[in-house]
Amino acid sequence: MSLNVEAPRPMGTAAPTELRGDRLVGGSLLLVAALLFGLQILAGHVIPPLAIFGAVTVVLGGVTLRRSPRWLLIVDALVVLVYLVGSTPFMAANLAHPESPGSFLAEVFILLAFLTVLAGVVLRLRGAGALARRRVVVGVAAVAVVATIGSLVAAAAVDTEARQDGDIAIASDRSLFPSEVEMPAGDAVLWLDNRDPFHHTFLIDDTDIRAVMPASSSVRIPVDLAPGSYRFWCDVPGHESMEGVLHVR
Numbered sequence: 001m002s003l004n005v006e007a008p009r010p011m012g013t014a015a016p017t018e019l020r021g022d023r024l025v026g027g028s029l030l031l032v033a034a035l036l037f038g039l040q041i042l043a044g045h046v047i048p049p050l051a052i053f054g055a056v057t058v059v060l061g062g063v064t065l066r067r068s069p070r071w072l073l074i075v076d077a078l079v080v081l082v083y084l085v086g087s088t089p090f091m092a093a094n095l096a097h098p099e100s101p102g103s104f105l106a107e108v109f110i111l112l113a114f115l116t117v118l119a120g121v122v123l124r125l126r127g128a129g130a131l132a133r134r135r136v137v138v139g140v141a142a143v144a145v146v147a148t149i150g151s152l153v154a155a156a157a158v159d160t161e162a163r164q165d166g167d168i169a170i171a172s173d174r175s176l177f178p179s180e181v182e183m184p185a186g187d188a189v190l191w192l193d194n195r196d197p198f199h200h201t202f203l204i205d206d207t208d209i210r211a212v213m214p215a216s217s218s219v220r221i222p223v224d225l226a227p228g229s230y231r232f233w234c235d236v237p238g239h240e241s242m243e244g245v246l247h248v249r
């Protein structure tokens, strides 16, 4: 059993609970903002929905750290729920690829920070004590450590294939493919070089070719294409701008 002894306040200055800031909720929101901005730095370009949401969480987090009336806690929780619902397809795609730490860990940490916000709001509204909050922090930290180790181990196990003579190179860099690539018709090998910390996929229209490109690795895929122009692209949600045309002659 522990005793929580607080210094006595002078008469007339006792702050109602809801006027005190909530460090767990406010801090977690600021952490989300930092992760969203970090993700865009890793991507090498601004991702408008993430930039807008990052700005919203900075404001909410900053205010919640100072004051945490009920209505604000409820707004915090609703904003988090809206983001979680809206980003489900992106989260699912990134969480399915632990071998690509840039996207996997960013997604895990954002998800954990969001769950901490929700847990913090519930605990605060129910008037829970410091011990319950500490348990949330310890639980979240433990999951974060396990996810980090698991992702780094999975990334180290990825086979990366060196480019060989005659291979046609197609690189993804800052989540972009080259807009045009030329190659001969018939048997050939594509060397797909992923320079990003995120995973990508490589598909060619009108064929059943689909390859996964783990982060910071390269893979060789054999193809046999008739002359013509084919669109190639990445089908990871949010990577719609990753496409180019393969001119087969």
Ligand SMILES: [Cu+2]
Binding pocket: 175, 199, 200, 201, 234, 235, 236, 239, 242
């Ligand atoms: Cu992609």
